[in-house]
Amino acid sequence: DVFSPPKGHPNSKPFHDHVLHFGWSDGKVAVRHYQVVPPLHDKSKEGDSLVEIGPRFTLTPIKLFEGLFGGETLYMSGTYVTPNTVRAERKRKRSSKTLAHVQAKEARRERVNVKGVDKMPHDPLNKADLFAE
Secondary structure, eight states: OOSSOOTTOTTOOOOOOEEEEEEEETTEEEEEEEEEEOOSSOOSGGGOEEEEOSOOEEEOOOEEESSSSOSSEEEEOSSOOOHHHHHHHHHHHHHHHHHHHHHHHHHHHHHHHHHTGGGOOOOTTOHHHHTOO
């Protein structure tokens, strides 16, 4: 009754026996949904077969708690990385690029000041001086 539609729902289909299979493979929970199909011509129950009707999906457990939404942690995946961690790492890499650009600008400014570019002799043909009123 957990996975069935509400009673009397307009989109509900006719009743068929079905089986849900929960399997554990490669650290993941695989869920398969099968329908029990009786034989078309023979009325004996021995000829029943299973037909996969879906949905088929795989769940990767991240954390299992003792309670419903909290409590003691029973299982925690060691390979799972949260989206916030991925985003923070990406931001950290971008900030290191920006920091490198800022350091390059400071190094250039220092180099220009040391070589005395700012202490060059006054140019008498400077535009600001020629066209000043």
